[in-house]
Amino acid sequence: MPIKTIFSLAEIEPARWDALLPSFQPFLRHAFLSTLEESGCVGGKTGWRPEHRLSFDAQGRLQAALPLYRKRHSYGEYVFDWAWADACQQAGIAYYPKLLCGIPFSPVAGARLLGDCGAVGELLDTLTGSLAEQGISSLHINFTAAATDAVILDRAGWLERIGCQFHWHNREYRDFKDFLDALASRKRKQMRKEREQVAGQGIEFDWRAGGELSEADWDFVYACYANTYEARGQAPYLTRDFFSMLAERMPEAIRVVIARQSGRSVAMAFCLTDGESLYGRYWGCLAEFDRLHFETCFYQGIEYAIVQGIRRFDAGAQGEHKLIRGFEPVITRSWHYLVHPGLRRAVADFLVHEKEGIQQYVASAWEALPYRQQE
Structure with missing residues (x-):
């Protein structure tokens, strides 16, 4: 399977990229991501280096893609791993650079692995298998949709992290x-x-x-x-x-x-x-x-x-001030592949306890909703 890394979305025609998208959600469109690049929001000295991965079939047709960035910090992600980076620094482990599959500055859940499921699975396996030799500590996929979750669940070594947002439903x-x-x-x-x-x-x-x-x-x-x-x-x-x-x-x-x-x-x-x-x-x-x-x-x-x-209003990250105004709790999911075995074990243990706390928080949030059935 031919795999290509492009450092600008200008290297791929908009129609070919957009044909892989499962929905019309604006954040994954070629127009949105390329605008981030060409307006200087990512690339250069921003700490967001585009390294999008593409896979092609034998006839040269684009069949899968990952919106991917090499990161030298954790700003603008909204899935907070600063504590992981601090722990690595104290242990003498390099946490940066890392790879992030996601949408810069946009904590909006949606597709992240674009195109044919088999092809994106091979892309993931190729990436994770080459992280160590590239000197990259980890690969993160933030704010995933169900289809992305299903592909990752079948692969070893990935850690799931949940979070909570608040969305209003019509x-x-x-x-x-x-x-x-x-x-x-x-x-x-x-x-x-x-x-x-x-x-x-x-x-x-x-x-x-x-x-x-x-x-x-x-x-x-x-x-x-x-x-x-x-x-x-x-x-x-x-x-x-x-x-x-x-x-x-x-x-x-x-x-x-x-x-x-x-x-x-x-x-x-x-x-x-x-x-x-x-x-x-x-x-x-x-x-x-x-x-x-x-x-x-x-x-x-x-x-x-x-x-x-x-049908739905997603007003962004953070929460309780939305909850009391009728925005309902929604579980978000992200996935993390960490190369260092000791770091992976420590983070896996942390995520077990964090998940329990978030699930309790979500249950309490449902009880605090302002709708009449709670009277």
């Missing part, structure tokens, strides 16, 4: 009031009060698709996005060019809600959609307003999903 609500009516009375009153507090500050909202925003709008979106990181003393992962390039390449997948007060733009939330799900990715504001974050990032997305008939 139960065919007629409108936002219909959703509120499904909640316990105290939570229903709390949400109404929060929305009234935002409206009372004279703030209105405007939803736009990617093709409806000007470069001045994108300047504002980026300023808000960057401000969120700068407020925490961090550099933003994405560049200004990323937003304009993505809007040019896949405008139909972009949704931005802009909050305005007296005609002045003050906050925004950037989302992507595939028609079935709405993915809330980035938020930011240029001035502080009471409860504006909850309205912009959660309630606006819920209302938009209801109006558009979107």
Whole structure:
């Protein structure tokens, strides 16, 4: 099976890559991943070196692919292995570089092993068999979907790690009031009060698709996005060019809600959609307003999903503030292949105990949901 490593998605035609995708989810599309590369978000000195693996059949047809990155840190992954890296440093084991199969800066579950199952299985086996000789400590596959899990389960040496996110599900609500009516009375009153507090500050909202925003709008979106990181003393992962390039390449997948007060733009939330799900990715504001974050990032997305008939709203990582607003716990899965046998044993033991804690947390989260059946 001919295998090729490409260091830029520009080396493969978009249609050939996208033909391997099992769904229209935007994050795996050639347009999204190549925009990350060409706008400088990955590659160069970012610590994300693209090393995508492709396999071809005897006739030269692309039959499988892995979106793969050589990493020299663990930023932007959202499956946190800093403790593993620290343990390696203390033991004199090199943890970096490592390989990551995933989507940079996007904790969104989906396909990771693209194409024919047999071919991707061979790709995985070839990779894991060559890690040691390449001086690579490990291979990680983050935020997998069921099909990926099924392929990995049949292979030895892989460790499963679970996590928890919170997603909102559309139960065919007629409108936002219909959703509120499904909640316990105290939570229903709390949400109404929060929305009234935002409206009372004279703030209105405007939803736009990617093709409806000007470069001045994108300047504002980026300023808000960057401000969120700068407020925490961090550099933003994405560049200004990323937003304009993505809007040019896949405008139909972009949704931005802009909050305005007296005609002045003050906050925004950037989302992507595939028609079935709405993915809330980035938020930011240029001035502080009471409860504006909850309205912009959660309630606006819920209302938009209801109006558009979107089935699911994934508003990003982290949790309890989503839980009490009707977002349900969802188990996420990632897989890890560690070369050093001692490290593998230690991590395997850690993951057993971590899994027990997460399962207990998820069970408690279900009991804390605000829906009326819990009254």
